[in-house]
Amino acid sequence: MYYLNNAATTWPKPKSVIDAMTDFMLNCGANSSRGTSSERDMNAMNLILDCRIKLAELFGGYDNHNPLLVTFTSNITEALNFVLRGFLKPGMKVLTTSMEHNAVMRPLRDLEKTGVKVDVIDINPSPLPLLIANYDLMVMSHASNVSGTVQPLKEIAEICKKNNIPLVVDSAQTAGILDINVTELNLAALCFTGHKGLMAPQGTGGIIWNPDFASRVKPIITGGTGSFSHLEIQPDEMPDKFESGTPNLPGIAGLNAALDWLNQTGIKNIAKREAEIGKYFLDKLLTIDDLILTGNYDMNNRVSVFSFNIKNFDNGILADELSRAGFETRPGLHCSPQAHKTLGTFPDGALRVSPGFFTQEFEIDKFFDALKGVLLTK
Ligand SMILES: Cc1ncc(COP(=O)(O)O)c(C=O)c1O
Missing domain, CATH: 3.90.1150.10 (Aspartate Aminotransferase, domain 1)
Structure with missing residues (x-):
């Protein structure tokens, strides 16, 4: 075929990605922050931190590439749901474009039923002649998964900045292929998926947050984080706030190796x-x-x-x-x-x-x- x-x-994946996943399963396999600090436990924790550091560097994360501002999710759909459902409340207004994937449109249409006002601007395929006013959020894809058109992100980001509107970007078709710098673009959140341009396995993805924006987002999934175990309420600390439950460690091992491959290539x-x-x-x-x-x-x-x-x-x-x-x-x-x-x-x-x-x-x-x-x- x-x-x-x-x-x-993307397929095939670099061999180093498959090797790293196999190595994790064979030689580590520990959970993260849920053991006795054995060597295997520490290796799992270090792997996650290492991968966070690489992601923060790749995407130009805030606060000098602070790895704590990286959230792991299982794909970009989950990442977008975390951001949109966690931030938007009844009465708020959100702007999006007419070129979005259902990973953006379905959460928005669902939120619309709760009283969030959703405006969709028509952009085909030329730069946005935008008149942004009074929006609480803008969310858009960097490039269309249908037409392949890359949107003028820099210009839109500038307009959003001038109007003080948090901008959330769906980078499914561009992460790992085009340069994206979250801090330079002043993004509120960059959502990414691992299994496309980043060359990682399916079941990986995440969010690179602006810290102020993250503090205004409610976690939609709560539970065990392997930390603050004396509390029955979700910790506010990053990255735990948005990372309940055991992460996809073999996937993160693959993503970590994929980021090395990307950096080398x-x-x-x-x-x-x-x-x-x-x-x-x-x-x-x-x-x-x-x-x-x-x-x-x-x-x-x-x-x-x-x-x-x-x-x-x-x-x-x-x-x-x-x-x-x-x-x-x-x-x-x-x-x-x-x-x-x-x-x-x-x-x-x-x-x-x-x-x-x-x-x-x-x-x-x-x-x-x-x-x-x-x-x-x-
Ligand atoms: C632009 C865009 N957004 C979101 C998604 C959803 O990606 P995932 O299935 O990894 O969550 C895709 C995947 O096709 C996409 O192309």
Whole structure:
């Protein structure tokens, strides 16, 4: 099989990630802060701290990359729920965009029923001509998982700062691929998932917090933290405040190794390679007859995610035919009905092809041979 579905989850993962997870399971396996300070206990605690430090550094965390301002979650969906449900209260107003994934839209629509006012601004796909007034929060994705369009985060962050509006970013499609500096952007919270551009296993993710904002967010999950055990109420201290229950330690071992791999490879080199393989794909795609492409027609402000239709060809059938020929893609709505409505591809959706860092040019050549073969049968 040829894997062209990296927007869903990156694959393969670096071998060092798998080795680190196996090593943790074989040689450590301890819980964190829930033992006797044995060597294994200390190794587990050190692993978590090490990973927090790397995440705070990677994303330019506040207070000189304070690792305590990093929360681990099991994915970005959980991270976004922690932030949105923990912060927004009835009567508050939140602004989001028309390109969001359901990881943002569903919590917001749910909160709307409790009296939170939700405004959705239409952005397709150009910079936001924003007029922000009186919002308690803005939440938006850095890049669309449908069109691959990268939003002008810096400009939006400046507008939010000027208007004193906390900005929360969904970095699912950009973390590990584009530079993101939480402090420079003055973000309230950056939510990330481990299993895409960060090259970590599924079941990892988290939040990088602005400390003042974190102090205004209520934990939506409470319970044992391995600390302050004399208390029946949730500790306010970070990172315990948002981390109840046993963490995904094998996953964090994998994430920790993935961050080493990212640092060694260099985000700039990753961005360069993704842009290169993306351009290789896009140049070929643009020669296909009857193409209806979403997003930019060049690699400017674009990640390597391409959703398109071929006129009069059902994208589900196309994906199925390509799958039979050995190519893994993703048709349909990509958990993003709002984005597809904005792009004019709702309700049928589009075929999404997402080459990744490890994709080779010859795989793309083979993909287009297969695509042309399928289209000939139309
Ligand atoms: C933009 C965006 N946000 C959120 C998510 C949800 O990610 P996860 O399933 O890791 O929580 C995705 C995954 O497809 C995404 O592309």
